Amino acid sequence: MSLRKRQRSASSSRLSAFASPPSPPPASSASSPASLSFPNADLLLRLHLEPSSPDDAEAEPDTDPRAAATPSLDLHVSSASLLRSRYFAALLSDRWSSSSATPGRLSLAVPAASSCCCARPFHAHVEVLRLLHTLDFAGAIRSPADALDLLPIALQLLFDACVEACVRFLEAVPWSEEEEARVVDLAPLLPADESADLLARVSPPPTAAGPSSAAGEAARSPSEAMLHGLIHSAIHGHPVHAATKAFVAMLLKDYPSRDCVHKVLDEAFLSRLETVKDLMGKYASPDFRVAVDSDEREAIQRLNLQSAVLNVKHLYWLIERMVDLMVADNAVKLWSDQAALATDLQKLLNDADMWRNMTPGLPMLVTRCTLRLANSVVTGETLVSRQVRMKLVRSWLPVLNVCRDIVQPMHFHKSSNCQELEEVFLQIISTLPVPEAQELLQQCLGFSTRNVDDCPHLVAAFKTWFRRAGRAPQGREN
Template identity: 50%
Template sequence: MVPLNPKKRHRHHHSLATTSTAGLFEHLPELCRTTTTTSFNDSTTADVILRLFIDHSSDSASASSDSSVISLVDDLHLHLHSQVLLRRSKYFSALLSERWQNQTDADSDGGDNPTTRLLRLNLPVQPNPNYLSTHLSVLRLFYSENLPAAIDTASTALDILPVALELLFEDCVRCCVRFLESIPWTEDEERRVLGLIPFLSEEESNELLARVSPAKQDSCEDMLQGLILSAMHNHSNMAFVKAFVAKLLRDFSSRDSSRRVLERAFDTSLKIVKESLEEYSSPDFRGDSNDTEAIQRLNLHTAMTNGRHLLWLIERMIELRVADSAVKEWSEQPAFTADLQRAFREDAWRNIVPGLPAVVLRCTAKLANAVSAGTILASRQVRMKLVKDWLPVLIVCKDYVSPLLPSHKPLYLELEETFLRIISTLPMSDALELLQQCLSFSTRNVEDCPHLVTAFNTWFRRATRPPQVDDLS
């Protein structure tokens, strides 16, 4: 016996195995009462004898022949009532109609033994664990006028539903589906629901499918985008929320989707920081009025807040190795770096956002380190422009910020060394131009800047090497 086609329940489909149902419906006799005088397995009033047996000859028998499917009872004779079977099951309704026709033909031959008037039906059951007991339980439910009371767990509904589908027991199917729609599932239960959905009609499966099927193709990206924005803007305890979202991004299976959502968030945050610095540096906002000062404070705070978000996004992109576009865009910011230099040469930012220079330089250092380490494979043009545009910002910070915040010295040294490593990857002509701008990396003692000494020695060693053109030709 197998479930039937969900659209037209008259064509057989592949069988549905159930899991163990030991102890299923221990209290079914109390639940399975009907308003008529008939009762389940009542031999005194029955007009149908149903043989319920395990069909060991089925195709799946060999695959399920281990000891777990051996039953003490594999052949039952049940006394049932045609009026109940007709009312409850379209399967039995069709079967009884055919048998009644055959019975009428036999009666016309003169048979008058009352026992021959009992209709005898066979219902084979696949040799799956406890499938026989599940069929027996569903047949008991034919006599119940309170089906919802018997379906009180997801496991019960999932055990019953395949058999109810086989027997076209539509009332029971509806009760099982409605119950499953309304409760949470374990992962195993969800797997079983997914296995049953193809056997349900479209109307029956709509709510179940809505729970497990995305509304649109890019719903995962919508979720990730919303999580990123929420982590950056909507939570006071931002550090923990960002850590949680970072874990979700690491665990997410599609790197391309993570790349797209992070790039969109990066572009948005970078745009806000740039616009805030542009307005702050604009001559239109120069003056001593209270309104102008308030606007300037707002611009700096906006730049600082979104700069922190930008740093977190860059860290996530580098961690997932999807920061290629971010490096390229960061290397194409001559106007932004010019605004930063103008802002840091003044003192207004010091009492408003003293940490802004460090945030900006950390963003640069993260991307530059990834480039110099080979985590991000940037083109020569990108490497050159990254140093060319951001080296002046580092120099201005050393000149104007360092006296106030000596704790920035390790960050400066890290970025100096990283820039010098990137310069060493450029053609000699580009390196010549950029290295001359790096003289400000030197401090009072030559011993304090070995990274700069090494960079110049490397350049001079290469510059004094004899040409290799003839050897190459």
């Protein structure tokens, strides 16, 4: 038996032990209500079940009179205890002057919709009335379900001490998803000061627009801030990077708002890209080369290039996430607009002693980033404009040409990345207008290696271009 079931059973046992119903009435009085009695009773309080709808109240009675009788329960209660409820205190103060009231008798309607258990429709009301007599809140509220059952009745009867006890219990313990939904429904019924702690758990605080947002940049939502922090931790803050990155990747994939994921990944990508640009710019800066001596310059360059490699690795992980989630459109646009970064990379790659001694993996890392983004464009996973496709090839084709020349003699499996990027670039070129394709194809002649058989992709690209260029112009006037 689960803990919650044991707690609810215990609550039911306590109620039965305190005020147990009498033996079943004889057959002649079978329609009379059952009754419970509390100590020092001087009033009779009848609980009766309201119809769930007006149609039920107007329905024809059944042939069996017991089936037609409205369920009810008589409680012998203490008027002194009832005064702890502001509802009953007002009712009792008015009752003595009311000519329509029956002396010593009260009636309380229980909505049928509030009866969570058809077998015990009055259970929660009886438990609240018991607390009016005993104030044993610790004994009655043992689980969130207990508090959520009692709280609506305590609010209805204006039993402030019970409301406070229920709220204090709910604020201090964990909830299930179902219990959280009930808390959200009940919170608007509570006074603002009592509901504040509960609402703080189920919704973020309101954000006040201030001078800090005057620049037009909207503040991050709590979800965006959380995802941003997770990505930052996956990249920088945890020693087990692979496991942490896999977990964050799963959270990003399962997150319901694709717009939120898109925005957070774009911010992280832009941040890493700016870092790489800054580090590569320092390497390529002529002022830096003149300002410091060779030994100090080499030490600083080594540090900068190693940091650049690390950040390119982070970029590649972000690119993988963006492509997998089909939110890489902005990343492709940014990457296509990096002609200056591509120029700095060419300077580094042409300085063979520098990158081979310090960062031998940099050429392939850059090639993999470009390949992942370009391939998503070719497959249609990322849709970008013709201008972006053209700039992507124009900016990074020179880097590819340098990479393929310096990598192929070193590692065959790495050179396959260059071969694949060649094919993808040629496919992107095939999506461009004839004049733009002509300009870029002429820069692809380096794809031909030792003989024609080594470059079928280049042969096919040129045949396609000549076929299109030889076609008669097409236009509306023709």
